[in-house]
Amino acid sequence: MNKLLRHAVCGLLVLGALSCARHTIIPDSELALIFRDAFLANAYISNENIRTDSLRIYEPIFARYGYTTEDVYYTIGNFSKRKSARLGDVVERAIDLLEAEGKVYNREVAILDTIDNVAQRTFTHTVYADSLIRVSSLRDTARLSFTFDVVPGEYTVSLKYLVDSLDRNTRGLKGSAWLERADGSRSNLYTVTLRRGREERFMRTFTPDTTHRRLRVDLLDFGQTPARPSVTVSDLKVTYTMPAADAVDSLYRRQLNIRIFADEFFRAAHPADSL
Incomplete structure (x- = not known):
């Protein structure tokens, strides 16, 4: 994961060398988010074997955070002028974000597995x-x-x-x-x-x-x-x-039969129905 992310950043650095106009400097925290999203886009395209123009991949990412491609070029190029800042630190922050999100997704998968197990136990007879x-x-x-x-x-x-x-x-x-x-x-x-x-x-x-x-x-x-x-x-x-998918569907259908509101609520909303 670190290697792929660094390749993405290197690609941006090469493109950044082509631009010299002055633009907005992106804060490090937002730049880390952009790097994270760029890595996810690269990973998806690589996994699906999609051929595309890298600019078309990244431009929507930059726009999501309110920046242009030129802003990213300028910000990356500006790191060499900032004594107290290192581009590597931003890359590491992006990696940390990816790893933290990975743990969350792993937990969500574990929760889904638990739901499957509960549903299957419920409908085992x-x-x-x-x-x-x-x-x-x-x-x-x-x-x-x-x-x-x-x-x-x-x-x-x-x-x-x-x-x-x-x-x-x-x-x-x-x-x-x-x-x-x-x-x-x-x-x-x-x-x-x-x-x-x-x-x-x-x-x-x-x-x-x-x-x-x-x-x-x-x-x-x-x-x-x-x-x-x-x-x-x-x-x-x-x-x-039951198979897990069928058991989960059956569990959801069972839960749909639970009345959330009291009958008085419906009679008040539709008085004619109570006549």
């Missing part, structure tokens, strides 16, 4: 929940398969499971979950081998888009030779979180 499921026979395994219709957003599947010593599946058990598209194809397939002998936690987040239609969860997969299981699942929960 539970799609499905079950506090306790016990599976002790092959017939019970259907209780651990779920299918949910989905819309864009985030779906989080979380649960605790325990495969105890009564389980007879020597090759181990697996759990899996995936998103399913309209043509039946799978995406975001997640598979986990279930551990034995102690309670474990299973959690996975899926982010469907408009191409997905279902979320499928199979918490018990035996492989080719299933045997009698002994599995306990607790705290099963599937939650849905």
Whole structure:
């Protein structure tokens, strides 16, 4: 940033050498503001790869502060005659202004991120929940398969499971979950081998888009030779979180339903409506 700003000032110095007429001397504080704005204009044009005449870039900036291009030329050229003033000090002041504003903008971005988080938490809801499921026979395994219709957003599947010593599946058990598209194809397939002998936690987040239609969860997969299981699942929960933009819009719409003024205010303003 310092380098770009100094390049902008150097450009003004070169142009200033072409003018020798006497004009208004700009105070250092306002010159720093002009340098700041010139840097921002340069940064924007550089980022967008815009080709333009530098005079056309800077003239509106100078005019905003009530000065002409010649005033800026003269002020910059006059620094060599001022023993107690340094152009570098003005440049540093402009840099300080940019850095201070950058902190403010970073804070504003953080605030917007917080709004997004609050809105998303507000409109997060539970799609499905079950506090306790016990599976002790092959017939019970259907209780651990779920299918949910989905819309864009985030779906989080979380649960605790325990495969105890009564389980007879020597090759181990697996759990899996995936998103399913309209043509039946799978995406975001997640598979986990279930551990034995102690309670474990299973959690996975899926982010469907408009191409997905279902979320499928199979918490018990035996492989080719299933045997009698002994599995306990607790705290099963599937939650849905809106996309941030949709959540913020929904939050604003909810706030619009709040009445700011009492009914008496409207009746006083429109007495005929109260008849």
